[in-house]
Amino acid sequence: MSSLPILNSPPKAKDRVFDRKGHIPTEYFKDLLFDLEAKGELIVHRIADDNFIEVDTKYGRKKKIPIQHTWHHKSCGQCGHIPGYSTSIFWLHRQLGYEYYDPKDQTSCTAWNYYASSASNSAAQAAIAIRNFAQAYEDGYFPLIHCGTSYGHYKETRNEILHHQKLRDQVRRILDKLGKPLVFPEEIVHYSEWIHVMRDQIKAKQKVDFSKLTVTVHPACHYHKLVVEDAIYDRDLYDGQRTAVVSSLVKSVGANLADYSTWHDCCGFGFRHILVSRDFSRSFATIRKIERMKEEADPDVLITHDTGCVTTLDKSQFATQAHDRKVGIPVLSDAQFAALAMGAHPYKVCQLHWHGVDNKPLMEKMGVDHKKAWAEFEVQVERIKSGEIEFMSWEDAE
Amino acid sequence: MASIYADAKYQDVSEEVKQKLFDEVKADMRWETTLYGCYECGICVASCPSARFYQFSPRVYAQVMAREDIHTFYELLNDSVWDCSQCFSCTRCPRQNNPGGIITIMREVAVNNGMQSAKTALQAYSRIIYKVMSTGTQVAPDMLQPDFFPDWGPDVVKVSENLNNWRRAIPPETMHTTELAWDVSEQTQLELYLIWKLSGNLDQIEILDEGIFMILSEVMEELLEEHGYDLDEIDVVV
Numbered sequence A: 001m002s003s004l005p006i007l008n009s010p011p012k013a014k015d016r017v018f019d020r021k022g023h024i025p026t027e028y029f030k031d032l033l034f035d036l037e038a039k040g041e042l043i044v045h046r047i048a049d050d051n052f053i054e055v056d057t058k059y060g061r062k063k064k065i066p067i068q069h070t071w072h073h074k075s076c077g078q079c080g081h082i083p084g085y086s087t088s089i090f091w092l093h094r095q096l097g098y099e100y101y102d103p104k105d106q107t108s109c110t111a112w113n114y115y116a117s118s119a120s121n122s123a124a125q126a127a128i129a130i131r132n133f134a135q136a137y138e139d140g141y142f143p144l145i146h147c148g149t150s151y152g153h154y155k156e157t158r159n160e161i162l163h164h165q166k167l168r169d170q171v172r173r174i175l176d177k178l179g180k181p182l183v184f185p186e187e188i189v190h191y192s193e194w195i196h197v198m199r200d201q202i203k204a205k206q207k208v209d210f211s212k213l214t215v216t217v218h219p220a221c222h223y224h225k226l227v228v229e230d231a232i233y234d235r236d237l238y239d240g241q242r243t244a245v246v247s248s249l250v251k252s253v254g255a256n257l258a259d260y261s262t263w264h265d266c267c268g269f270g271f272r273h274i275l276v277s278r279d280f281s282r283s284f285a286t287i288r289k290i291e292r293m294k295e296e297a298d299p300d301v302l303i304t305h306d307t308g309c310v311t312t313l314d315k316s317q318f319a320t321q322a323h324d325r326k327v328g329i330p331v332l333s334d335a336q337f338a339a340l341a342m343g344a345h346p347y348k349v350c351q352l353h354w355h356g357v358d359n360k361p362l363m364e365k366m367g368v369d370h371k372k373a374w375a376e377f378e379v380q381v382e383r384i385k386s387g388e389i390e391f392m393s394w395e396d397a398e
Numbered sequence B: 001m002a003s004i005y006a007d008a009k010y011q012d013v014s015e016e017v018k019q020k021l022f023d024e025v026k027a028d029m030r031w032e033t034t035l036y037g038c039y040e041c042g043i044c045v046a047s048c049p050s051a052r053f054y055q056f057s058p059r060v061y062a063q064v065m066a067r068e069d070i071h072t073f074y075e076l077l078n079d080s081v082w083d084c085s086q087c088f089s090c091t092r093c094p095r096q097n098n099p100g101g102i103i104t105i106m107r108e109v110a111v112n113n114g115m116q117s118a119k120t121a122l123q124a125y126s127r128i129i130y131k132v133m134s135t136g137t138q139v140a141p142d143m144l145q146p147d148f149f150p151d152w153g154p155d156v157v158k159v160s161e162n163l164n165n166w167r168r169a170i171p172p173e174t175m176h177t178t179e180l181a182w183d184v185s186e187q188t189q190l191e192l193y194l195i196w197k198l199s200g201n202l203d204q205i206e207i208l209d210e211g212i213f214m215i216l217s218e219v220m221e222e223l224l225e226e227h228g229y230d231l232d233e234i235d236v237v238v
Helices: A029-038 A076-081 A083-096 A111-117 A122-139 A148-163 A165-178 A191-197 A199-204 A247-252 A278-296 A307-315 A317-323 A334-341 A360-366 A370-385 B015-027 B043-047 B049-053 B058-066 B070-077 B099-112 B116-121 B123-135 B154-161 B163-168 B186-198 B201-208 B210-226
Strands: A043-045 A052-056 A062-066 A070-073 A142-145 A183-185 A214-218 A301-304 A331-333
Touching: A029 A043, A029 A148, A043 A122, A052 A191, A062 A191, A070 A083, A070 A122, A076 A083, A076 A307, A083 A199, A083 A334, A111 A148, A111 B099, A111 B123, A122 A142, A122 A148, A122 A165, A122 A183, A122 B186, A142 A148, A142 A191, A148 A165, A148 A307, A165 B186, A191 A199, A191 A247, A191 A334, A199 A247, A199 A334, A214 A247, A247 A334, A278 A307, A278 A317, A278 B049, A301 A307, A301 A334, A307 A317, A307 A331, A331 A334, A360 A370, A370 B163, B015 B070, B015 B099, B043 B058, B058 B070, B058 B099, B070 B099, B099 B116, B099 B201, B116 B123, B123 B186, B123 B201, B123 B210, B154 B163, B186 B201, B186 B210, B201 B210
Parallel strands: A043 A183, A070 A142, A214 A301, A301 A331
Antiparallel strands: A052 A062
């Protein structure tokens, strides 16, 4: 609607009843999960006893974060448009000596599409989630989810599966046709939670001094606003009043964590909007996030932990320069930031040339010789062009 | 009873039609965990990105749905329902309402009924639906073209010019792709397509965009037959 609506007095329904019919959001989902397993309805994919670190979540439940032997549930936007994001997650595992599996038998969670268009239904969305979980189970690795939206959507799916027999029956009928079991992991784990528990090990291998950097953090909506009780909180970070992930890493590697007033705001991604209605995404990202940070904290870099947030906050800044907006903050994921701290190559590993905002001043402040690094990357590209190598290998990148 | 909007656009639509759509929203299994009450405090509106740039209010959704005001519901379903960002910032609600969740369900009802608001909002979006349903990844490197993202600056031009070589200069072997975000095995793509088909989702796509439905069916069903699947055996099971 383009103009303000003219309002009649809202009618008051005589029999208006706000009756809580649903379950409370702080229920202990594992009781339900294991109960269903005991009844033979599903298989719970467990994290091995010697393979996790326990952390506190928002309402105090202890959450297990697997250390290694993980099935990497990749993100469409990260792999497609910010490839240094996923590459850095893998690189961190390799550098810390933790085994992982990068599967080809994984599909997107398809939730970006679902939140954009609603062109799907609960049965399809749950079946897609559980097909991926079943595949991870059959492959013998525990799922580690790269995308914040996959993480959020899978938590919603877990609630639906736990509470609705009809949905479980529908999904089972679909999975039977595919020859897959109905499997659910005992925890839904986001990669930024893995980085959170690895922050001391990352610090121990740090090669680049970050003490001159000022950093702002954007917590991803689908990480801490969708099924809120799974998100990690820590009394030592913002007094436990906002999620600890990402901020914990920034502090651990010695950068200056700077606050700003609109930290809770969304990035403006909008799912549908970022693809076909970007005027909204651009305006929100610039006016409510980037300009506020610039004015209140003047950071060298903005660190976040989801596909859509990196994309929106980074790519939205270019066009707004035409309107003299106060922009120009490089945007990286926590995975890339951790990798750079440990001395990862900015182009071969972190693939910073796929980002929009000029990140050379940031690299200079980090003491990284970006001209030399780019020349090294171009050597690899020339080797590919000449046919000397088909692809750049991990050995070439490391 | 009339809509709260004095300038309501759909006053001539029958109450029966509006009630049917409203009942479809309420019949969704998620409905009972989206709305518990409303203090009218406005925290959801203050948290909402869309409320800052559109004539959109999550509080109106909570109020209208709680009052079962089918007339205003129908106005929302035909207009601002597509303005929501689906960020779920509104779940900051002290009554634990989920206006974003109400909107997810409303949008699904709009799509299922082939409503014009859904077709208009998703007009330029069909190629994305085709991409995710046929390949298993939603966005792909080859979408980074200046004509699709003209506002993302000169880096998009550089990426599109160097796409093949730059994709091969990424270490993980699953990411040397240009048409998919990562290398999804053909068997996995087929399993995804079977899920769309078995869950009745393709019927929904046919309502939304017949052209996309026909291309998708043709391409994927040829692939299924190549892999020995009997198409007569694959019926909607939901």
